[in-house]
Amino acid sequence: MDLVDIIAEKRFLGQEFVTWLWFKSEERGGAVDIPGIGDVMVVFEKHILLEYGDGDSREKVICQGLQAEMSEARTGLRMGKKLEQARIMLGRGEYEWNLTLRASMFDFKSVKTPKTMATSEESDDPAAVEGRILEKISLYEQALHLVDEMFRMFLNSRLSDDWENELLRLRKWIKDK
């Protein structure tokens, strides 16, 4: 299958993952227990984009508000709309990332990494520059690693015989919201 077909036919996979992640984070009060890593804070905040329809007739709805007020987005899920984009806060130890994840393509937008030394305090000699690049890359890759590990968790559940049970819990969560 070439990339164009994969994007068209398999866009549901990322959307199901992000919906599952919202459910998973709320199931335990904002924390997801990742095997081998432990509890990671996952908070859906401020911005959610839902879509419905297919192909050319696809329409989008943007829901914005504080975390507790995402009621429009919750209602949208109950109506069968798909979660296409969400602003998510990830927290591990002292570090905190904010990112907007576009579900169908895995675009990572406006990723804010944890604060480290201010740029003005750093020198421009080659070693310092290399250090700065490596530090920044490491911060981006740590966020990606957390998303990868949560995606792996989802896939292991989604591709297992136990998915039916997880799906029942997920449907109940959507219904009760």
Add this chain to the structure above:
Amino acid sequence: MGLLSNSGSFVRFSVEGDMPASFWEFAAERIAMHAFRDIDDSFEEHSIGWVSVMNMFDSEFAYASYAAGDYIALTMRIDERKVAPAVLKKFCMKEEERLKKERQVPKLSRGQRLEIKENMTLMLTKKAVPVPATYDMCWNLGDNTVLFFSTSGKAQASLEDLFKKTFDLHLVLQVPFLAAGRLIDPALEERLAELNPTILI
């Protein structure tokens, strides 16, 4: 919104293909070959190439400044002479009016108007100042992935092209289905391939 800014937007690619044994030597040679060339003093319409992530005017890469640990960090720079459609339209209309008066005809043929448009495009493009755009990328040589700091499809296509020309390697955008293939147990691959959407309500 690049690699070193406070807030970055990116997508991930996997790098497909075999890397040469003496990779760093190969990389140095190829990056130099495809470094950005300035077109400010020429009439070229378009130029694309690599510059340093710290400075878009540095395409010399003293001390292999693109190398950072086990990563290659580079900026793709594209300079393009563009003519605003409204400007082009204005000059075409002006020239059409001039010719109509000169030849004392009420209307120009389609062929004549197309020729005017072509000439005006050429003349205005030569006068236009190249507009620069820069996009950072970071290649993790350990797991052969590239983070590219733009979510624009057009910029991504330009990167795939420049990367292929520079390193003879293909980039494959890691959309969820392809990312999944790298994360799951190989025994589950068949299940993944056959997966259909779930009804969540």
